[in-house]
Amino acid sequence: MLASIPSIITTALSIISGLQQAQQLGKDLEPWYELLKELFGGKKITVEELAAIRAKNDALNAEIEALPEND
Amino acid sequence: MRKLFPLLLAALLVLPDCSGRSVFEGGASIVAPVKNPVTREQQAAIEGSYGIAANLILTYGRLPRCKPGTSFSLTNRCSTGALVRKLKAGNRVAYKQLQNLRAFMDNNETVNAINAYNALRETLRDLQNTVTANGLGSVAAVTR
Numbered sequence: 001m002l003a004s005i006p007s008i009i010t011t012a013l014s015i016i017s018g019l020q021q022a023q024q025l026g027k028d029l030e031p032w033y034e035l036l037k038e039l040f041g042g043k044k045i046t047v048e049e050l051a052a053i054r055a056k057n058d059a060l061n062a063e064i065e066a067l068p069e070n071d
Numbered sequence: 072m073r074k075l076f077p078l079l080l081a082a083l084l085v086l087p088d089c090s091g092r093s094v095f096e097g098g099a100s101i102v103a104p105v106k107n108p109v110t111r112e113q114q115a116a117i118e119g120s121y122g123i124a125a126n127l128i129l130t131y132g133r134l135p136r137c138k139p140g141t142s143f144s145l146t147n148r149c150s151t152g153a154l155v156r157k158l159k160a161g162n163r164v165a166y167k168q169l170q171n172l173r174a175f176m177d178n179n180e181t182v183n184a185i186n187a188y189n190a191l192r193e194t195l196r197d198l199q200n201t202v203t204a205n206g207l208g209s210v211a212a213v214t215r
Binding site for chain 1: 134
């Protein structure tokens with residue numbers, strides 16, 4: 001069925017899918033960017049805040065380790 | 072969203088200023104090498120840089136595999152097993168260094184913490200170079 005869809009549409013669908021992925025990535029990255037911006041502005045970090053940041057990164061690392069490596 | 076792409080690359084990792092000093096030492100780079108004891112804020116900043124890098128790796132690693140003979144582009148958002156393996160290997164080094172930094176900070180081992188911080192910074196820089204060398208900046212790009 002895909003072979004019958006004009007290539008311009010499949011390209012558009014790919015771009016839209018990419019935009020959705022980028023939007024999701026943007027949502028995921030926004031808190032990190034905000035953190036760096038706040039730190040740049042002189043924000044002080046509490047022990048609890050640092051612990052929360054560490055926990056988030058631990059979770060990210062676990063997800064990375066679970067990524068499949070097949071070709 | 073359009074603002075995200077340049078901010079992403081800027082925030083991703085180190086932007087060394089002319090003096091090479093971090094903002095915590097009067098320079099312009101938020102994650103530049105440090106010589107004075109690592110502060111909690113500096114630790115948070117480099118954890119933040121790691122978080123950004125990790126999100127990029129995850130986003131790339133979750134893309135479908137490229138068909139033979141094709142490579143990543145804005146209209147062909149795909150990944151290769153080889154690059155996923157490379158990024159995962161880089162992440163393992165970075166995460167280990169992050170754990171070392173955390174331990175040294177928690178134990179007030181000042182000199183070790185400085186060395187661990189600077190080593191992690193270099194690893195994150197290497198990851199940044201891998202990302203940009205493979206055109207993965209567009210993983211996060213919306214439009215240009």
